[in-house]
Amino acid sequence: xxxxxxxxxxxxxxxxxxxxxxxxxxxxxxxxxxxxxxxxxxxxxxxxxxxxxxxxxxxxxxxxxxxxxxxxxxxxxxxxxxxxxxxxxxxxxxxxxxxxxxxxxxxxxxxxxxxxxxxxxxxxxxxxxxxxxxx
Numbered sequence: 436x437x438x439x440x441x442x443x444x445x446x447x448x449x450x451x452x453x454x455x456x457x458x459x460x461x462x463x464x465x466x467x468x469x470x471x472x473x474x475x476x477x478x479x480x481x482x483x484x485x486x487x488x489x490x491x492x493x494x495x496x497x498x499x500x501x502x503x504x505x506x507x508x509x510x511x512x513x514x515x516x517x518x519x520x521x522x523x524x525x526x527x528x529x530x531x532x533x534x535x536x537x538x539x540x541x542x543x544x545x546x547x548x549x550x551x552x553x554x555x556x557x558x559x560x561x562x563x564x565x566x567x568x569x570x
Contacts, residue, residue: 447500454493462486511562519555
């Protein structure tokens with residue numbers, strides 16, 4: 436059973452890295468094509484959203500993997516995701532309200548997904564760390 440679980444986890448990590456590599460490759464390619472060509476606004480729009488396509492497939496991979504996990508890990512991941520969305524969402528709202536009243540530097544919205552991932556990882560680490568001390 437343990438070797439089966441380790442095999443599934445290794446397969447997930449390999450597919451995860453493949454999707455991230457595809458995302459970075461498409462992102463780099465779209466930037467190079469945009470910089471070296473004089474494209475119309477519509478083509479620039481299509482080019483700008485092409486890096487999202489590998490992320491959609493990555494999301495599908497993560498959801499499929501999530502469904503194979505046991506209930507405890509699913510609950511930890513679910514609660515961590517709620518914390519991440521709440522913290523990043525409230526932070527974005529507070530920053531937007533602050534920007535209405537005070538001059539602050541603008542933050543690109545593309546940083547919200549990595550921020551969600553980082554806060555999700557930290558929340559999951561804290562939850563799992565707290566659970567190991569309880570036992």
